[in-house]
Structures are given as C-alpha cells and as structure tokens.
Amino acid sequence: MNSTLRSRCAKAIGAGALSVALLSAGTAGAFAASPSAASPRPKPIMTSSAKPTGTETAKPTRTGTAKPTRTGTPMANGSITARVSKAQVKAGQSVTFTGRAKGVKVGTKVVLLRMHNGKWTALKSSTVLKNGSSYSLVTKFNNKGQEQLRVMAGKVVSPTVVVTVK
Template sequence: MTSVLRHRYGRVLGSGILCAALLSGGTAGAFAASPSPTDNGSASPTGDKSPTGTASPSPTGKTSITVTAGKSSVKAGDMVTFTGRTKGLKVGSPLVLQHEKNGKWTALKATAKVKTGNSYALAAKLNTKGDEHLRVASVTKEGKVFSPTVTVKVN
C-alpha cells in the first residue's frame, strides 16, 4: 500500500514540475487573435500545428490565448494537461476546453481560471479514439477569445 502511495505522489509531483516548467517557459506557444464579428466560431485561421502539439502563431490582437498539450498521443481514458498564457484577459476570467465534434465546437468538462501572471492549466480525460481537435475558449462580456487548435491522438 505504501509503495502505491509513493508512486502516486511521485506522479503528482512529476506532473506538477512539468506544468511549472511549461508555464515558466514563457510565451513559446502560439497566439490567437480574437475573432472578427464575421467569425462563425470555426477553427483558427492558420490551422497549422507543429509536431509537438503546439499550434503555430496566428496574428495577435488585444486579447489572445496560447495552448500547449502535455502529450500529443495518449491512450483512451488518459488525462492530458493543457497549459498556456493569456493576454488581455483579467485574472480570474473563466476558460473552458472545447473539442470539435461533427464540425461544431462543444465544451468539455475541463475548466480553469486565469491565474496571476496570466497563466492557466487544465486537465481533461480524453475517451474518444482518433484525432481530437481541441482549443481553449474564454467568453466574457468583452467578447469571445479562442486559442489556436491543437491535436491530440487518442489510441
């Protein structure tokens, strides 16, 4: 029993260190522009993704969200941590992870709030096998802001 607890604490500590390292890496992730009034909520205009799961930069606006997936490939049912930074959003602003399903963006149960330093981290369990297209969204009275899309392969 003690051995199991040590392994669990080790995993939690390791994932915490990984999150801290990713967040302290600066704004190496991509930036997303706030959508134009004619935007219908579709994916980022660039749609480009690097092999590591970080989206490529798109033009920046007043507000933006970056996102990086902790893993680019997982087994069905595994947790994936998403980290990033925001620009132009107030501390405490709500963020939600969305995935594209049948051409529409739907919210998952993974939520977070913008922390001091404009960073965030959220975790989601991905159950549907195949390529999951994900983004982080913020909907405030000032408007909607979406991160670029990242892809995680679920086996």
C-alpha cells in the same frame, strides 16, 4: 603539436577559399539572372496576411486571437496560448493543457473546446485565469481517434491543438 596546428591552419584556409569561391559563383549567377535595366520593374501590391489553418502540432507556440464579429469570424483583441502535455495518449489517460493569456482579465473562466460534427463544443473541463494570466486544465479522452481542441478565455480563442487517442 606543430603538425596538428599546421593541418588545422591548412583546413581553415581551404574552407575559406571554398567559401569565397561559392559566394563568387552565387553572386555571378544572381547578376546573370537579374533583369536588364530596359525592362519594366513590377510594382508591389498590398495583400492581406496569411492566417493559421489550424494544422498545428501538439505544442503550438503561436498565440491565437479572437473576438466574435457579426459573421462569427475571430478578430484580434487579445491572445491565448495552448500547449498539451502529450500529443498521443491511450484512451482514458489524462492530458494537461497549459498556457497564458494576454488582454484577458485575471479570474476569467477558461474552457476547453472540442471540434465535434463541424462545431466547437465545450467540454466539462474548465478553470479560471490565475495571477500572471496562466491556466492549467486536465481532462481525459475515452474515444479513440484524433481530437481537435482549443482553449477559450472569455471571447479569446487559442489555435487548434491535435491530440491522438489510441
């Protein structure tokens, strides 16, 4: 029992010493790499924030926001999430889309959209927002390939979800 306790203590002390050595070396390297006081310091420049590119996986957790403007680009006024039950399905197999909306009234129609020939087209699958602003849509895909999909409630649109049909 005592030998086990001693070996554990020795391991802990060794790990601590190694950690201190690594931190010291990293700190010394950071000071060596820092610019001298005589050189001018760069000033920060404000830029716009990055937007999602629509390459999310089958379970995106980010919420999409959209409100059409004169140019057709989305603008924040609400949000909706979209999760898919299966990222890969066989042709003819059912897929369930679920999610929640914020800033959208209960009872608003929720429509599943699909990217087809460079345009978002509505599928026949639709429902309404329930209490708690949640929804659930079920649809089947018969054509093989990758389907780019998103959900729209009113004027609010979710991020793109990709489903592979085999």
